[in-house]
Amino acid sequence: MDGRIVGAIIALLGVLAVREGRRLYVLRETLVAGAVVGDDTFPMIVGGALLVLGAYLMLAAPPPAARVELPAGLTRNRMLVGAAVLIAYWLMVPWLGYTAGTAIISVLLYRGLGGYRWPAAVLLGAVTTGVLHLFFRVWLLQPLPTGVFGA
Amino acid sequence: MDVPGHLVSGFAAALTPANVLMAFVGSLLGTFVGVLPGLGPTAAIAILFPLTSVLGPVPAIIMLSGIYYGAMYGGSTTAILLNIPGEVASVPTCLDGYPMAQQGRGGVALGIAAIGSFVAGTFGVVVLTFFAPLLADQALRFGPPEYFGLMMLAFTVVVSLSGSSLARGLAMAMVGYLLSLIGLGLATGEARFTFGFEPLMSGVDLIPLVVGLFAIAEVFLGLEEARVTIAGKITNVFPRWADLKQALPAILRGTGIGFFLGLLPGCAPGVTVFLAYDVEKKLAREPERFGRGAIEGVAAPEAANNATSSAGFIPLLALGIPASAPLAILLGGLMVYGLQPGPLLFQKNPEFVWTIIASLYVGNVILLILNLPLVGMWVWLTRVPFGILGPVILLLSFVGAYSVRNSMFDVAVSLVFGFLGYFLRKYQWPLAPLLLAYILGPLLENNLIQSLSMSGGSPLIFVTRGLSLALIVVALILLVTSLALVRYTTRRVRETTADEMAL
Numbered sequence A: 001m002d003g004r005i006v007g008a009i010i011a012l013l014g015v016l017a018v019r020e021g022r023r024l025y026v027l028r029e030t031l032v033a034g035a036v037v038g039d040d041t042f043p044m045i046v047g048g049a050l051l052v053l054g055a056y057l058m059l060a061a062p063p064p065a066a067r068v069e070l071p072a073g074l075t076r077n078r079m080l081v082g083a084a085v086l087i088a089y090w091l092m093v094p095w096l097g098y099t100a101g102t103a104i105i106s107v108l109l110y111r112g113l114g115g116y117r118w119p120a121a122v123l124l125g126a127v128t129t130g131v132l133h134l135f136f137r138v139w140l141l142q143p144l145p146t147g148v149f150g151a
Numbered sequence B: 001m002d003v004p005g006h007l008v009s010g011f012a013a014a015l016t017p018a019n020v021l022m023a024f025v026g027s028l029l030g031t032f033v034g035v036l037p038g039l040g041p042t043a044a045i046a047i048l049f050p051l052t053s054v055l056g057p058v059p060a061i062i063m064l065s066g067i068y069y070g071a072m073y074g075g076s077t078t079a080i081l082l083n084i085p086g087e088v089a090s091v092p093t094c095l096d097g098y099p100m101a102q103q104g105r106g107g108v109a110l111g112i113a114a115i116g117s118f119v120a121g122t123f124g125v126v127v128l129t130f131f132a133p134l135l136a137d138q139a140l141r142f143g144p145p146e147y148f149g150l151m152m153l154a155f156t157v158v159v160s161l162s163g164s165s166l167a168r169g170l171a172m173a174m175v176g177y178l179l180s181l182i183g184l185g186l187a188t189g190e191a192r193f194t195f196g197f198e199p200l201m202s203g204v205d206l207i208p209l210v211v212g213l214f215a216i217a218e219v220f221l222g223l224e225e226a227r228v229t230i231a232g233k234i235t236n237v238f239p240r241w242a243d244l245k246q247a248l249p250a251i252l253r254g255t256g257i258g259f260f261l262g263l264l265p266g267c268a269p270g271v272t273v274f275l276a277y278d279v280e281k282k283l284a285r286e287p288e289r290f291g292r293g294a295i296e297g298v299a300a301p302e303a304a305n306n307a308t309s310s311a312g313f314i315p316l317l318a319l320g321i322p323a324s325a326p327l328a329i330l331l332g333g334l335m336v337y338g339l340q341p342g343p344l345l346f347q348k349n350p351e352f353v354w355t356i357i358a359s360l361y362v363g364n365v366i367l368l369i370l371n372l373p374l375v376g377m378w379v380w381l382t383r384v385p386f387g388i389l390g391p392v393i394l395l396l397s398f399v400g401a402y403s404v405r406n407s408m409f410d411v412a413v414s415l416v417f418g419f420l421g422y423f424l425r426k427y428q429w430p431l432a433p434l435l436l437a438y439i440l441g442p443l444l445e446n447n448l449i450q451s452l453s454m455s456g457g458s459p460l461i462f463v464t465r466g467l468s469l470a471l472i473v474v475a476l477i478l479l480v481t482s483l484a485l486v487r488y489t490t491r492r493v494r495e496t497t498a499d500e501m502a503l
Helices: A003-031 A041-059 A073-096 A098-112 A118-139 B003-014 B017-035 B041-054 B057-082 B088-102 B106-141 B144-161 B166-181 B198-202 B206-224 B241-262 B269-283 B296-311 B313-319 B325-336 B350-371 B375-381 B386-403 B408-426 B432-454 B466-497
Strands: none
Touching (some): A003 A041, A041 B166, A098 A118, A098 B386, A118 B386, B017 B350, B041 B057, B041 B325, B057 B088, B057 B106, B057 B296, B057 B325, B088 B466, B106 B296, B106 B350, B144 B313, B144 B466, B241 B269, B269 B466, B296 B313
8 A cells, every 4th residue: 555545545534524523513503502612623633634644645755665565376365265255254144143154154264264175174164163152152151143043 | 548458459359269260361361372473462462352341340351461461471482482573572582582492592581581571570560559559649630631631641652653654653543533533422422424324323343443453454464474383392491590690680671671661651662672682782791692692682671571561551550541552452441341541540440450450460470380381382382373373363353343242343344444454554554553542532532622611712721731731741752752762663673674563
């Protein structure tokens, strides 16, 4: 992420904060008579600071000394698989339930992220799911999503 | 009740079997995560923080403190044996610890690190016991403008956490403040930055944010790093008398430097460890031994690291100012339990504070007991492949983010910040200022609004009240001091690792 790009994003966040502050200011003027400060004050200050810093980072800040290299090849593929599996986990758990969802996802994580062969990934996934189920459901009694299987 | 009386009652509570167990489990888990290559105290607390959410406030904070101390020590194991510093505070330990391990003296280095950590940690807690209440005694003199001054003082920490670019650190801090604004406004209860999206009404919770930025992002960063398996076996961790005699002055000097500089809110362990190391090198008769396995090169920075970590509890508990990222998470933990660290904490919740202080003594002893005899187990743990650790951390992160409010929205938040955190860290945008500002944001805003309401909107209120003015002046002085110290440390980190690391 180039400093200028992040600077622009930070400046945009500043615009957003100032706009929200402005909306809250109008609301305060309408609803709370005589108040000199309110919910709009801090967003305005933060928004102003974000605008200044964003502009500085975009226009004047020196680039960092070290060059950043993004991962490539197998590492990048593993990271992408890991990210996709996590998103799938988020989508799956409300429907399948925590334990069943974890069983599937842990196998996929060991396979995709860890690079284990399927039999090892299944074994590791089963052990991990069992331990997590015992720890969170049985011992800590966490109210985790149950899904269609009720578990 | 006086300090000894409070301390005795604190020990009575801290030594109950349940609380000793929490200190033990915390120290064990903290060391466990700390010894995993590449994971430092911040990641350790982030990963394990959600597990404490099922506990009451006292056992949870005892456990979190144990995790913090344990992870600090665990970091030295990977620094000595694998030449991998979990955080910048472990970098100087690598310089002489790893050569000692290569010479077959890894056990001695680990032993000296444990003893140095124990001495420094205990010294820090003793001073905390007597000094923090004095600082907190000023409580009744604190009104909103003074609290605002305190928040300004806390803001100086951002400088020391910014790494090599202050502008980037400040920008991240402002993003943290912005995140803290999401939800209902403090003054009128009006929704802010929610854009009509209902789950945002209750704001962004601390735990999903921390889990995302420091645990999930850590896994993705860890995938890129090459892992080195340690060769050789650690047999004896008990140093010889000659080793102890050689290391003791360095431990004492490291303790002094670490502790007294650690009292400054802007001075993180990453700063003091390099100072302690450089002082030892300057005082040494044969400075050329440093970098080749000098025992003082392990003893001094390890003692400084733990002394600074202990000293950090003083501004944390007495003023509500965290000096480092893990302490910021700890502060967040206290706030999750409805406790507001700062001058009033000692008056409003004395039982809580003194139990925590007593538990820090207990935790230090537990760590010494854990670290010396169990070093073989920690060494074995450094060999656990990342292919197993990564999935386990991600699965724990998922359930941790969910279980705080039983919300899939929180899980989504942790995933978003996990992916974002990876890129931000990869491109050297410091995350600790964001976290600090996010935690302190509501306090800063509240005191700012109250102060300005008192003064009819005039900001002069902050400079016309003695204590508030004094705090702002101290903040300015610390700002300058922190800038100088950060420049020094950044230069030393670059010299040592040819890399940039957040402090």
